[in-house]
Amino acid sequence: MEASPVLAEVWRGPVLESVHRGAVAICRPDGELVEAWGEPGRVILPRSSCKMIQALPLVESGAADRYGLTAEHLALACASHQGATIHTALARDWLATLGLGDGDLRCGAHAPYDTAARRALRNRGEHPCQVHNNCSGKHCGFLTVNAHLGGDAEYVDPDHPVQRAVRAATEEVCDETVTAFAIDGCSAPNFAVTLKGLATAMARFARPAEGFRGIRAQAATRLRDAMAAHPELVAGEGRACTALMRAMNNGTVVKTGAEAVFVGILPEQGLGIALKIDDGATRGSEAAIAALLVRHGALDAHSPAFRAYADHPIENRRHIVHGHLRAAETLFD
Amino acid sequence: MEASPVLAEVWRGPVLESVHRGAVAICRPDGELVEAWGEPGRVILPRSSCKMIQALPLVESGAADRYGLTAEHLALACASHQGATIHTALARDWLATLGLGDGDLRCGAHAPYDTAARRALRNRGEHPCQVHNNCSGKHCGFLTVNAHLGGDAEYVDPDHPVQRAVRAATEEVCDETVTAFAIDGCSAPNFAVTLKGLATAMARFARPAEGFRGIRAQAATRLRDAMAAHPELVAGEGRACTALMRAMNNGTVVKTGAEAVFVGILPEQGLGIALKIDDGATRGSEAAIAALLVRHGALDAHSPAFRAYADHPIENRRHIVHGHLRAAETLFD
Secondary structure: OOOOOEEEEEEEOOEEEEEEEEEEEEEOOOOOEEEEEOOOOOEEOOHHHHHHHHOHHHHHOOHHHHOOOOHHHHHHHOOOOOOOHHHHHHHHHHHHHOOOOHHHOOOOOOOOOOHHHHHHHHHOOOOOOHHHOOOHHHHHHHHHHHHHHOOOOOOOOOOOHHHHHHHHHHHHHHOOOOOOEEEOOOOOEEEOEEHHHHHHHHHHHHOHHHHOOHHHHHHHHHHHHHHHHOHHHHOOOOOHHHHHHHHHOOOOEEEEEOOOEEEEEEOOOOEEEEEEEOOOOHHHHHHHHHHHHHHOOOOOOOOHHHHHHHEEEEEOOOOOEEEEEEEOHHHOO | OOOOOEEEEEEEOOEEEEEEEEEEEEEOOOOOEEEEEOOOOOEEOOHHHHHHHHOHHHHHOOHHHHOOOOHHHHHHHOOOOOOOHHHHHHHHHHHHHOOOOHHHOOOOOOOOOOHHHHHHHHHOOOOOOHHHOOOHHHHHHHHHHHHHHOOOOOOOOOOOHHHHHHHHHHHHHHOOOOOOEEEOOOOOEEEOEEHHHHHHHHHHHHOHHHHOOHHHHHHHHHHHHHHHHOHHHHOOOOOHHHHHHHHHOOOOEEEEEOOOEEEEEEOOOOEEEEEEEOOOOHHHHHHHHHHHHHHOOOOOOOOHHHHHHHEEEEEOOOOOEEEEEEEOHHHOO
């Protein structure tokens, strides 16, 4: 893999201790590449950053309306959530609406990331359920599509109608043919795309009327607006997606994915951003997306959220500031 | 910073998802560079990988003998430990021997990494003490030198006699002048050195009779052998340093440092290894050191420890293997 440019720096005292290299593509809805760092044609696994694409069949098929899904449900379908009560209660209600339960999910269980929820579970002597999985909202979405289509229970099979619909939507919105996929942490297939393709898709979510037609334009608008309206459902307290969307409050949507992917949907600017840090470090992807949001006028450079992710001191065990994590100058030049 | 070669790869399905670049120097006791990847002249902060250097004044000054320190104490002085009872009980006894207590440490407190110790502390409603800090053994060593020298209480001040002794030892064993330092997570100064200098120092620990004279040769041998004899004290259960040293059981010593530094002391081969992953990811440094130990015949390529760190499957939430982390081929070629 060719070396990408440095997008984030970790300083300790006078020493540049660590760096995070990565690639970025910023596109318009017609696919025009506006800016790039590194190789915009690089094929990546978008991981959870593409959940709004994976949710398109949910809305477009009519399944969301048939089962009375609200903006909250749609935000949760696009979420990598903390497993706090606001997330798991909604997921449980959703499953009940479908006449299904935790055992119908195929995402697997893991302890909730939310500290209070994790402790409460432990204090009750209970094991985590699949609804605690950070991807349970996406899987509720898959199950809703499946209920609508009448497919078999193994909805994460790459050849299942639900995943074939996701694959088709991915190819259409990214304007490219998927040539590879991998199984994600939650067992769903994750379709590989180029950064440029993913950024184009995000630009189309930013300007659905320019990038899409008819039902797709309406579905993209609903999903994007649901995420922007409910940042607390898309991730949770203390998480970058939630903090950045709250700080912007201008319809801009950001979404992270494992191994340091981040996307941005910028309605005012009509731009889509897709970035991947080569080494998979979240601290690097958070710094880079915050810097790019400032660069394009979506986020205030003086906001605490910017400083928290793109320009923050590193304290040691006695709260002495000994270092600094910051986005690379190249993202501001 | 110039891009280093890829030393570890993270695959998911057919996609090379993330990579870890880094630099390596492998030297002999006379400073001869035997092998290198990337820039061996790169200046790094060795972080905790240099604890055996920081402990040289403890032995050389006579402080260790004056206070009756055993091999266990010396291993703990070179440790980044888990804060398990075997570590904290020894640190507490050590402090008592000096007529000191937890409040005399300057490393700061943090919750023990050891799960059982952390839970026990929480169940008793107690807060972590400074002995739980993974660096508390090193700080007990500093306090012992200080008791011997009669310095003031602020032994982590870079101009304190204890730290001046550490700096002098660092320059001598690495054969270079320290031009920068930073404050470490535990508040002690951490002196910047080149990878080549650090690898030379490790080679001298591997062959003290070749690399050092008199008291220093004896001190280096005692510290190295103490680490090799007590791998459980140098880190703890589930940690790479402990697992790799146990798997080798041939006098080879390895020690990690924060932000993905790793060093190796190979007595049989008469070699010292120093490596730093550019992005600071531990999964990368563990893969690289395990591969280099195999390359030089210190570790069996069929050992579970090698596979655990340099060639292991990645499971998802339903225990489906969907990926693979492995050291790059270049480390074996």
